[in-house]
Amino acid sequence: xxxxxxxxxxxxRSDSSGTTYVFTDYLAQVSPAFxxxxxxxxxxxxxxxxxxxxxxxxxxxxxxxxGAIGYVExxxxxxxxxxxxxxxxxxxxxxQPDDLTFAAAAxxxxxxxxxxxxxxxxxxxxxxxxxxxxxxxxxxxRSSPDPKRAADALKFFKWALNSGQKLATELDYVPLPASxxxxxxxxxxxxxxxxxxxxLN
Numbered sequence: 001x002x003x004x005x006x007x008x009x010x011x012x013r014s015d016s017s018g019t020t021y022v023f024t025d026y027l028a029q030v031s032p033a034f035x036x037x038x039x040x041x042x043x044x045x046x047x048x049x050x051x052x053x054x055x056x057x058x059x060x061x062x063x064x065x066x067g068a069i070g071y072v073e074x075x076x077x078x079x080x081x082x083x084x085x086x087x088x089x090x091x092x093x094x095x096q097p098d099d100l101t102f103a104a105a106a107x108x109x110x111x112x113x114x115x116x117x118x119x120x121x122x123x124x125x126x127x128x129x130x131x132x133x134x135x136x137x138x139x140x141x142r143s144s145p146d147p148k149r150a151a152d153a154l155k156f157f158k159w160a161l162n163s164g165q166k167l168a169t170e171l172d173y174v175p176l177p178a179s180x181x182x183x184x185x186x187x188x189x190x191x192x193x194x195x196x197x198x199x200l201n
Contacts, residue, residue, distance in 0.1 A: 004067075011061040011070030014051030016042040022134040023071045026122040030131075074102070075172035089131045090123050101130035102174040111180050117187075135176070140191055147193035154188050154200045161185070 013020045021042045028035035038044035050065065052058040055076040062070040062082075074097050077084055086096045095101045108124040111117050121133040138157060144150035161184065165175035176184070189198045 006067045009065050009068045010046060010049030011052055011058050011065065011068050012046050012049050013043075013054070013058060013071075015053050017054075018042065018134070019055070019071065019073050020044065022122065022132060025120070026132045029123045078172050087131055089127075089129050090125050091127045091129070093127045095128060095130055097130050097132075099169060099172075099174050101128055102133050103177070104128035105130050105133040106135070106174065106180070107177055111183060117180070117184060136173075142191060144191060144193055144199050147199040150191055150199045154191065158185065 021040065024034075024038070024044050025040040028040040038046055050061050050068070052061045052070070055072040058070040058072050059076070059080060059082060062068045072082070076082075077097075084097060086094050089095050104126050105121050105124050108126045108129055109119045109121050111119055113119055116137075117135075118137060119135070121135060123131050124133070140150065140153065161176065161181045168175045188200055191199050193199055
C-alpha cells in the first residue's frame with residue numbers, strides 16, 4: 001500500500017481515563033519499551049501528540065488534524081461511524097473490534113483468579129480474542145451500613161444481568177458470559193448486614 005509522506009499525530013486523552021488505562025496497559029504488556037516509558041495508567045506522560053478531553057475531544061482532534069490517530073471506546077467509535085483499525089492478537093490472528101471478538105476475550109478470562117472478578121481482559125489468548133478488552137465493575141460494601149438499600153441494588157443488578165443484558169448489545173457493549181453471571185450472583189451471599197446475615201436471600 002502506498003502511504004502519503006505526512007506526519008502522524010497521536011491524539012490522547014488529556015483527562016484521567018479508564019480508556020487510557022486499558023489502552024496503555026495493553027501497550028505495556030506487548031512492548032517492554034512502552035512499559036518503561038510512558039507506562040500504564042489513567043494518565044501518562046506521552047512523548048508527543050495532542051490531548052483531547054473525553055472521547056469527544058479525542059474524536060474531534062482526530063477528525064480535524066491530518067494524519068491523526070487516537071483511541072476511544074468502541075461504542076463511541078461505532079455510534080459516530082469512526083474509521084478503526086484491526087489488530088494482531090496474541091495468537092497472531094488479525095481481528096476487528098466487535099461484539100464477537102470482545103465476547104471471545106471475556107470467554108477466555110480466568111474470572112476466579114482475582115477477588116471480586118477484577119480480571120484483566122487485555123491480551124488474552126484465543127484466535128478470535130480482541131486484545132484490548134475491559135469489563136465494567138460495580139463496587140458494593142461487603143458489610144453494608146444500609147442492608148435494605150444494598151438488597152435493592154442487588155435486585156436491580158440481578159435484573160440487569162438476566163433481563164437487561166440485551167440492552168448491553170443495543171448500546172454496543174457485550175453481555176457477560178452466562179457462567180460468569182452465575183458466579184457473580186453466588187458471590188452476593190458475601191454481602192451482609194451488621195449481624196452477618198446476607199442482605200439478599
